[in-house]
Amino acid sequence: MTIAQADSPALTTLAADPQLQRKPRTYWSMALHSLRRDLVTMIAIAFLAVMTVLSLLAPAIANGIGVGPNDTNPDNAFQQPYLGPYVQWRTGQDPTTAPLMLGKSGGVPHWLGTDQLGRDQFVRLLYGGRVSLGIALAAAALTLILGVTVGTVAGFFGGVVDDLIMWFINTSVSIPGIYLLIIVTAMFKPNPITLTLFLGLLGWFGTARLIRGNVFKVRALDFVLAARSVGSRNARIMFQHVIPNSLPIIIVNAAIDIGSLILAESALSFLGLGVQPPTATWGSMLNRARNLIFLRDPETGANLALHLLSVPGLLITATVLSLYLIGDGLRDALDPMMKNIR
Amino acid sequence: MARKKFSILAALLAAALVLAACPQPTPVVETVRETVVVTQVVTQTEEVVVTPTPVPPMQGGVWVEGSSADATILNPILASDSASFDVLNWFFPSLLGQDPFSGAIVPTEMAASWDVSEDGLVWTFNLQDGVMWSDGEQVTADDFKFTYDAIGSDLVETPRKANLDNIESIEVLDPLTIQVTYAEVKCDALNNLSLGWLPSHLYAADYSDVMDSPLNEAPAVSAGPFIFNEWIRDDNSTVLRNDGYWKGAPHMDGWIYKIVPDPGARLAQLQTAELDLIGVQPEQLTTVQLNPDLNLHKFKDDGYSYIGLNQADPANPQAGQDEDGNLVAQDPHPILSDLAVRQAIAHALDYDAIISKVYLGQGYQIASNVLPAVEWAHDPSLRPYAFDIEAAAQILDDAGWTDSDEDGVRECNGCATAEEGATLTIRLQTNAGNTTREDLGALVKDQLDGIGFDIQFEAIEFGTLVGELLGQTFDMVIIGWTGLGTDPNDDAFWHSKFDTPGSGFNFVSYQNARIDELLEQAVSVPGCATADRAPFYHEIQKIIHDDIPYVFVTGSVGNTGYSKKFNGTDPGPWSFYHNIETWSLAQ
Secondary structure, three states: HHHHHHHHHHHHHHHHOHHHOOOOHOOOOOOHHHHHOHHHHHHHHHHHHHHHHHHHHHHHHHHOOOOOOOOOHHHHEEEOOOOHHHHHOOOOOOHHHHHHHHHHHHOOOOOEOOOOEHHHHHHHHHHHHHHHHHHHHHHHHHHHHHHHHHHHHHHHOHHHHHHHHHHHHHHHHHOOOOHHHHHHHHHHHOOOOHHHHHHHHHHHHHHHHHHHHHHHHHHHHHHHHHHHOOOOHHHHHHHHHHHHHHHHHHHHHHHHHHHOOOOOOOHHOOOOOOOOOOOOOOOHHHHHOOOOOOOOOOOOEEEEOOOHHHHHHHHHHHHHHHHHHHHHHHHHHHHHHOOOOO | HHHHHHHHHHHHHHHHHHHHHHHOOOOOOOOEEEOOOOOOOOOOOOOOOOOOOOOOOOOOOOOEEOOOOOOOOOOOOOOOOOHHHHHHHHOOOOOOOOOOOOOOOOOOOOOOOEEEEOOOEEEEEOOOOOOEEOOOOOOOHHHHHHHHHHHOOOOOHHHHHHHHOOOEEEEEEEEOOEEEEEHHHHHHHHHHHHOOOHHHHHOOOOOOOOOOOOOHOOOOOOOOEEEEEEEEEEEEEEEEEEOOOOOOOOOOOEEEEOOOHHHHHHHHHOOOOOOOOEEOOOOHHHHHHOOOEEEEEEEEEEEEEEEEHHHHHHOOOOOOOOOOOOOOOEEEEEOOOOHHHHHHOOOOOOHHHHHHHHHHHHHOOOOOOOOOOOOOOOOOOOOOOOOOOHHHHHHHOOOOOOOOOOOOOOEEEEOOOOOOOOOOEEEEEEOOOOOHHHHHHHHHHHHOOOOOOOEEEEEOOOOHHHHHHHHHOOOEEEEEEOOOOOOOOHHHHHHHHHOOOOOOOOOOOOOOOOHHHHHHHHHHOOOOOOHHHHHHHHHHHHHHHHEEEEEEEEEEEEEEEOOEEOOOOOOOOOOOOHHHHOEEEEE
């Protein structure tokens, strides 16, 4: 106060500084602000949002195109993607190919071509997205709930509780996950719900460990001690202080988890242990196309099925990459230490 | 800034949605521009230059066969895998030959001729004289008796014990005459006598060393076209020309069995002439066909794929016969016991599309249960069911399966077998992981749903599927038979005594007293001449075709790619190498 009185013009100047005039910002608004500046993450989020919305709208889009995901048309198997010829037709470069392809498919535009039974790949990818993304999201939610609960309890109480939980987790983790999944899916018939349960129930160990480590750190901080000293109960401390302080880790972990779960689902489908045909998933579509790589037209020698391999493959790659990028971007955005606010 | 990004997002979404509804060109159906190839038969007079001394065939050369699996043991009575037989077949003589094209039993091996007693129970085989083991001993009836007695010995553990079923005695009348006495006439049992003969002079007379003789790894003597040279496990086996082979020594120096586990690597090695023969995968066919240095031998294999239709109520599986062999009436399947439904299914499938798209062209439509590879028993006059959706729908309409509530699924309105109002809902199962069958299932579901069925398709784990099959708790199943062999007897699939829930192969619960009778008669013809047995099989095929316990989808096709290095190759469906001693290097 004395300083202000001694040098009040300086204080006035300081008060007028626009940098200091802005509203005080919360942690979350700062995170959002820094996220908005991160173009790569925003593109990844946009891609994922588009994929999600398209998958959700799959029935409407299929209706618009006029073909269902399991409608076969063997006479029109292995049709190449219609997108290219269509663009050429619109631009007038090639006025014949697109109408011929439409004629062959009975007026249905197969934007991404057809598979070995003449089913529309675009529509199947959308329906497959519902299953693949749905399983991954639901399993990730399950993973989070289990992981956060168990991790928080272990980290917060420590001692025997922690020992027991960590013993269980370490034992479970030492069994190779993919083999465990293969055994479980061999015993029970895989459908989207059981697969979600398997992936969720077998996937939370890593999350729990991560949360436990963080809870250990938070538990020792002064505000927890303060809360305890004013008589807060354990549950209140956990929900008010410990979990909110683990949220950044939880969110980042969730994004990366979803990516891994999509890969796990694809890997299982690729091994023939995932959701069973004719239900489309990205992994099972890729798996079926694998056998067809070498398939060539006997007359022209042209590869027939490359679009069946490349499109689902690229889609899985792009989706998982997006999720990893989002995880990475969120970590940067949510970490106060890495903040670089200008 | 944020608004801009969200608008980009919105625009992307909009673009994607608009894709579904943007203006389309008018579809043009391509007119068929097939060129009609007119073939004219031109009789060519070939000028034959008669040279006083014919050019002797080129000697030498080696033939290399590529295989995915290696042999396990080189003893004809202990081996049970096809790779072992690929190698050991070169060494050991056998009693009965097999026509490489028809599969019929022919006197081209050790038995030069045979006589059958009036009642068909006593077979007397007269052996080829002058056939020598490569160490100079003669091949005689004693080798045959030793081999079959060894199979029967308690000291020998072999999967071939069943080959002795029904044989009462084997007697050596003289070194070149064998008499086999059967307990009852069973024509398909004749194949049980085709095992290779062991050289009895190299084994202990009490069979004590049959199991662990060094000869099982390195057969020292041979009576076939080649003599064993070397076997490097999981790498290769080599055999060399037997100059004393009784049909004439081969012109080539030797034959190598090379193990190349990866199918892609096998194809690559065939192209570079490191291998001379491989089994070709369907997706590799074009590569082989387009290669001018390679031949493709496409043959009808001894297997087929089918959709099995359960005739009995899956809720109550029953055995087809009681203990005294009398037929037991089965609770009929509520839907599939209706012949009209089975006919409709048979007519509703687009077999051409299935074979060309699902089986990638590797198949052919079959009409009934005996394959054309068994030429003498196959009835070529039977026509497979034609793809005809209108006919299928008409059959269902006439049989009282109509869609009265117009929900796309037919209901029973006066049908023969189901309750009034029951929907035409049937489960269809196959084994998961078999992509061909999964594709077929998806296609069958779509095609049958198109005429008013409600097919519940699922691909399940193979063990579970077999459990449902043998337990007879399934409705419809996509599955196949392989390795049916050269004899057309398939009573295990149709005879009511094999309708035993839990184990029998007549899991579709097919019951037909006439078929039971025919199957028994066909294998008990005295003398077992193919001409006498054929009429029975023709009638069996006709009945099975009309009754449709199976919807026959496609016969299996095998593909062999091989080099043009040798002249004289003449592969048949049952044997590729049957005339190998006449092959000679192409000049």
